[in-house]
Amino acid sequence: MARERGAAFVLTAHHADDRLETFLLQWLRGAGPAGLAGIAAVRGAADRDGGLPAVRILRPFLDTARSVLADHVARHALATVDDPSNADTRLARNAIRTEVLPQLAAIRGGYRKSAARSIDLIADAAELMQELGAELLPWCTDGAPADMLRIDRLAALSPARRALALRAWLARAGVEAPSRARLREALAQAIEGAPDGRMRIRFGRQELRRHRGLLCLRVPDGGARGRERLQWRGEPELPVPSWGGVLRFVPTDGGGLDAGFDADWLRARPLDLRSRRGGERLKPHPARPSKHLKHWYQERGVPEFDRAVLPLLWRDDRLIYAAGLGADVRFVESGAGRIRIEWVGAVDLLTGLAGDVVPRLPA
Structure with missing residues (x-):
């Protein structure tokens, strides 16, 4: 609504008591510094969407007690809306507000100011940790393909810095902040697991995978796809929505590896796009024998977890092309x-990695 109206800011009435309640709730949940920092005074500008202006969330009353705001409302007879659920002490926040905070006030009358100071210090620490994680990322991704993380560089860091770097990398990929346990599991599998062992750790909609010294994120494949029958009539490309990609037909006059199919031969019969079932063979090079696809994928460095999204193109039950x-x-x-023929899919493959990506570390 704010974007539609062209508003640059939205102000909320969160106050000092809200901030303290949030801190205690997060503490009970075992949150880290970022969670304990609680409600931010300014929330970062949202990404622009559809040409509408970015909106920032401002909370100007975080240093103001609830009682001060309540007095102001009463003094000026301002209209308010009360949520009946705020009185339900079965809810943790309400119980903290009505039962815990009064007890803290009885123990130490000025606790609100001292607690606010502690929250500010935690927020500063959380910000510094985020900055350090961001500063580690260039070193941890140096020499790796786009959006990949080098395991050897992570392993060279102290345990605390490893966690900061991995958190920063996940955040940059849009992954919601994981729990400490999930992060430690990911680091343990990446660094201590067998280099050729399978790794699959779920983070929201994505999975963390390992391949030849690299960490990458992948959206899980939806499962085997059925046969897709195509009839090429000379179009430059044929979209295949069920596979999430496009088959391109590029004219070529070259030879060797740039040799191509006869256009009339391709038009004459339907083409079938199928999933790999195992046992298929291909001869992609004139000087080398026909071998199973598994062999060629391994040689090309295509990860096992990417192979399911690579279709095979058949003509009259003969495999003529493998993405x-x-x-x-x-x-x-x-x-x-x-x-x-070229296949353009949604996944950027980790191909061409002949061995583990472990360049020599700087002195």
Whole structure:
């Protein structure tokens, strides 16, 4: 609503008591510094969306006690709305407000100011930790493909810094802050697990995976897809929504690895896009024998967890093209009027990594 009206700010009436209640709730839940810092006075500007202006959330009363605001409302006879659920002490926040805070006031009358000072210090510490994590990221991603994290660089850090770096990397990817236990599990599997062992840790909608010395995030595949029958009539590309990608048909006059299919041959019969079932063979290079797809994927460095999203293209029950590998050379030739097939999917593959990504660390 604020964006639609062109508002640059939204002000809320959160006050000092709200902040203290939030701190105690987070403390009971075992939150870390970021959670204990509680309600922020300013929430960062939201991303621009659809050309509408960004909106910032401001909370100008975080240093003002509830009693001060209540007196002001009563003195000026301001209209208010009361939520009946605020009186339900079965809810933890209400119990803290009506039962715990009065007891704290009885023990130490000035506790609100001292508690607010402690929360400010925790907020400062949380901000410094976030900044340190962000500063570690360039070093932990140096030399790695985009959006990947190097395990060797994480392992070279102290345990506390590892956690900060991984948190910062996950936050940059839009992952909601994980629990300390989940973060420690991820670090343990990444650093202490067998290099060739499988790693799959769920963070929201995504999964944390490991491949040849790298950490990456992947959205889990939805499962095996059925056969998709296509008829190419000369279009530059054919969208395949069920696979989340596009088959491109690129004219080529080259030879060798740039050789292509005969255009009339491709048009003459339907093409089938299928999932891999195991046992399929391909000959992607003229000087090398036909081998199982698993062998070629391993040689190309395509992670096991990415292979399920790579379709196979068949013509008359003969495999002619495998996404991530290329065409079977027995069906392509050099010369004019040839067509090279390309698959453009939603996943950027971790291909071409011949070995573990462990460059020498700086002195």
